[in-house]
Amino acid sequence: MLPNPARIRFTCQPGCINCCNQKGYVYLTEADVTRAAAFLGLSSAAFEKKYIYRTQRLIRLRKPARSQCHFLQTGGCGIHPAKPTQCRTFPFWPDLLQDEDDWKATKAYCPGIGVGNFVPLEEVEKALAEMRDEEE
Numbered sequence: 001m002l003p004n005p006a007r008i009r010f011t012c013q014p015g016c017i018n019c020c021n022q023k024g025y026v027y028l029t030e031a032d033v034t035r036a037a038a039f040l041g042l043s044s045a046a047f048e049k050k051y052i053y054r055t056q057r058l059i060r061l062r063k064p065a066r067s068q069c070h071f072l073q074t075g076g077c078g079i080h081p082a083k084p085t086q087c088r089t090f091p092f093w094p095d096l097l098q099d100e101d102d103w104k105a106t107k108a109y110c111p112g113i114g115v116g117n118f119v120p121l122e123e124v125e126k127a128l129a130e131m132r133d134e135e136e
């Protein structure tokens, strides 16, 4: 059954890095690049040279050889306060909330879904809107 956006319980679980470990790419906005670079004390150009793969149509993080993300540490995200929109808004992505199978698969690896209080609808809608903007 598709989730009702107004009735999703979700609490990210301390120490869990399951979503970061899923195969796939992290796409960024220009604002994501600026924020992450500033957090690391780098210029946007230096950050980009080291961590970004860019084409005319997309910007994404490069992947290290043996993990999903350069910033993934044992205890979680190494740039948590400045993490990209895509990571920050998980699991409230339009694709996931509109596809029953994808939502079911996400629930299977994310122990935070279904836990805690209902997330205010405004927060869910804000995350969905941010992701839609990113995809445009």
Ligand code: SF4
Pocket (backbone or CB within 6 Å): 011, 012, 013, 016, 017, 018, 019, 020, 090, 091, 109, 110, 111, 112, 113
């Ligand atoms: S998989 Fe879910 S609980 Fe685990 S880190 Fe990601 S959002 Fe949090």
